[in-house]
Amino acid sequence: MAPFSAFVLFAVIWFLTLFVVLPLRLKTQGETGDVVPGTPQSAPADPQIRKRMLITTAVSLVIWGAVVAIILSGVIGIEDMDILFRLTYR
Numbered sequence: 001m002a003p004f005s006a007f008v009l010f011a012v013i014w015f016l017t018l019f020v021v022l023p024l025r026l027k028t029q030g031e032t033g034d035v036v037p038g039t040p041q042s043a044p045a046d047p048q049i050r051k052r053m054l055i056t057t058a059v060s061l062v063i064w065g066a067v068v069a070i071i072l073s074g075v076i077g078i079e080d081m082d083i084l085f086r087l088t089y090r
Helices: 003-021 049-073 078-088
Strands: none
Touching: 003 049
């Protein structure tokens, strides 16, 4: 796997993981009862962005490592994808 391909794969996995992690344990301003004027009630009361980014990076590194190991081991290859798509699009 080329380094750029590995980086693109990591970026895709990182952003997908971020979208899963962002809403976890989120408390909105409406739930806490402390709505800042000019913001919607659904805005986060304490977004904890640094913590969420660290969690996202840790989880995505594990997922990325597993995907790279599968790709480099040859368990799933291009030929397997070709067979899968032929079966799907008949």
